[in-house]
Amino acid sequence: RFTATVSSPYRIALTNTGSDLSWDLTNSYYDYPDVWIHYCDDSLLAQDEVCVTPTALVQGQTYYLFVDEWDSVPGTFTLRIDPQ
Secondary structure, X not given: OEEOOOOEOEEEEEEOOOOOEEEEEEOOOOOOOOOEEEEEXXXXXXXXXXXXXXXXXXXXXXXXEEEEEOXXXXXXXXXXXEEO
């Protein structure tokens, strides 16, 4: 989870994954997946999933990022979340 520091669209990047990942952004941990804000899966079997939210996230609001793994390859990744 993270809290938006400014009201702006955000670039969320999963890089150096070594496997096929995607991510889902919501504003509720308990109602997932009913309150999706954005889903990112740039391409099948991509090792980087980098997307910008289509709308501005609200300053002070807490958001939840769920990372999904699709090809059964465990590993690590780098996560960056930056306002645009």
